[in-house]
Amino acid sequence: MNMNIIDLNKPCQEAIQEEQEVIEQEYEQESECINFEPFTGQCFLSEEEAYLFYHKYAKQHGFSVRKTRFDKNKDGKIKRRDFVCHREGFQQSKIADPVMKQRNTASTRCDCKAHMRVKLKKSFEIFPEQWHVTEFVAIHNHELLSQEEVRFLPSYRFMTNDDEKRILLLKDGGLNVKQIMRVIELEKNVRHGHLSFTSKDVHNFFSRFRTEKAKNDVLDFLEYCKIAKKENKNFQYCVKLDDERKINAYDMPLGIFVGVDNHGRSILFGCALLRNETKSTFSWLMRTFVSMMKKTPKSILTDQDPWMTQAIAEEMPLTKHAFCIWHITSKFAFNKTCLLLDTQEEFENRWPQVIEKYKLEKNKHVVGLHSIRHSWVPSYLREHFFAGMTTTGRCESFNAFIKRFTTSRICLSLFIKQVDLAIEDIEQNQLQVRMLEKYRGASLRTLSPLEEQHKTS
Template identity: 25%
Template sequence: MASNTLADGGDDAPNYQLRGVEQVSPNTGTKRYIPDSPSSLTPAEGMLFDTVDDAYNFYKTYAEAGGWTVRKGTQHENRGIVINKYFFCSKEDQKVFRPVDTLVEQPSDRWVRRIPSKRTGCQAAIRIKLTDAKKYLLYHFIEAHNHDFVHEEDLHLLKENRGINRAHEEMINKMSHLNIGPVRAFNIMKEVYGGFDKVGATKVDFKNFKKELNLFIGEFDAEMFVKRLMRKKEFLPNFSCEYETTDEGVLKCIFWADEDMKRNYYMFGDVISFDATYKRNKYNMMFVPFTGIDNHNRNVTLGAAILGTETAETYSWLLRAIKNAYGYAPPVIVTDQDPAMKRAIADVWPESRHRLCMWHIMDKLTTKVGAALCSNTDFRKRLSAVVWTDSLLPEAFEAEWAAIIHDFGLTDHEWLTYIYGLRESWIPAYYREEEMSGLMRTSSSAKARAPKKRS
């Protein structure tokens, strides 16, 4: 009794039909394969292309329709302009392995993995050349291949059609933060994209990327970062970098400033903004930029730091590092309402005037006063009109503030009373004669280009 099995080619066997047209030489028995592609996609001698990329993309589309892939080949240039370019089937040429005599001891650097070659010496190719009319002429076309073609449902598995891109890398990294491995990350992306062939890579690609990433970074990412900056300091005389570690060798804080940052500081460092409200990384460390305003009212970076804690001790270390790098403290520094920073500035930079950022204070208005009052009345509009201006004298500001507080029944509001008591540190009415370079409100413009704030 005949059994209906896969080996016998029964009903359960996959029914793969040969792609393209197979031609067999009656004399030698050599097989040739002609792609079964639409005539509109098939190259022909005499075709003209505007650019080399246009020719490559056309040939690549033709290859994808036929079930094979393209590899870029030799090109000739004249004064930087490509005048001749070859494109081959990816199975063009053959890798030749040097014979190794296993009876003779070989140096360790000569041992290589003998990976079987997938190239078959295929001659299919096109060649283009630049004409006098600045067009690229297809002057040579070989259509026949010496190998069969890949089925359409398997095209995404070809090496030339898959690879790890930026989206894949971001997915793998973010999934790893949730303790999700590369295989599960691939499965999630497969479901989101709608199939294996839509991902553009395989599970093996995901696993290999994660493995390479772990090997590259390992447990030495902070050490690599510090060494890179200290190497810059060694070879660049105007580069400054200082850092501090715990007794166990864990990075606590680091500050750096390059030549451009120092130039900005010397030119635009009369007033600087210090912002420590940026998102922390997975090591619970935060990025702290120092910002100034140039002559065109644009933000310029004066220095940067990464801190592990927000204590007065850490801030004091940072302020000393800044003073060591630039030689002097800025006349005015603008920060948020961090009490630890306030103490550090008083201790390390007593000669600097400490001001509070208006944006950080006004950003809390809805939370502190209530969304209903801010949205359904003109309370925010009236308050902003007297806060975000330097055209009022202090007496006029105080009168307007009192009128607004009275009209909305907020006389006993604890937070409004508190920030009013700090008015000389953040209200422009008190600095009409003092150049602030717009930095009392700089953080609001910097936020649009900055990482997401911590909650």
């Protein structure tokens, strides 16, 4: 049985919003050059029309309004309404919870008495009921804002449905909030900083959108993977549930498997979102990767994570595991002098001299580096094929690419789509390289006769 929640009020809400926009546009046109002010006895056809009139008046005079007190008749119909300055009254004090983190936001309320009261009544017995202004107080007890300042009040900031769709589209294109704002300014031919919403509103919109998407996030993610597997025979995925048969959807580290193709370009073999960085998790990761690739890699390059090292040794016993040399040499510059040595014997002879020179005989880190020299010293790795890779820089480049489109708070369903985008980008680059190779012919990187023979064969 499936259950879907339908908002039956949405069409009505949209209709009301459209009506408000039409009325407000009419007031904009009529009062563009008129400095109007409410007066006692003024009539309106509806409560909403009265509110929009006072709303427009408030914007011109540097404040915003809100609806407050009202009276109803015996039938429950509102017959009186007050519209007040947004700084009316005082903020009610809240009981602070010492456990919860409190937001340090001061109230702007200062008991301002400016307001407009309207009442539903007839002017004459033969006339229909209308909303009459019965009270109007124009004096404020605070400084009013200028026209440049008043537009920043929440009441005058808004996004249309078209704005939201455009913002999401630009976000999918990899633009950050500042870039999105600038593009929309240019599209609407609006002065910089004069959109009807601010960058904070865009951030808040993204938060609401993520919250809404999160309701069915895991289900959408799994459904996307199922469809992708049907449409692409090369697409594979694997999901492991926790002890409660749930997926930990957030705050998960991302693991990336990157290699080199026959054109010397980076290629993404796969990626994984991990529950944690323990040995058991890394073991599952390596075991799953080998299962999907149908064979173990000849070599693998990682950082010096001890749990990952143990997992690789157990799950890939025939794979040569090496450590990223940048992580090692960036901490100790003297190590670089040992990297240019051709043989293992030269390294073993040179290493004690370096230790003595820098007085590092008791340095535990340096002693540890020597114990794992078979996994990072070039002279010990020459017999193994690493396709020219000595660092995890290619993984870092992919990580940076994916971060252009994602954040740590992105939904799973959106994340997998962005990973697909990264893969498609790689495939298109490879296709272009193959085309150029056929069109121009392969270019030699060395003067080796072996490479020349491979080109002509």
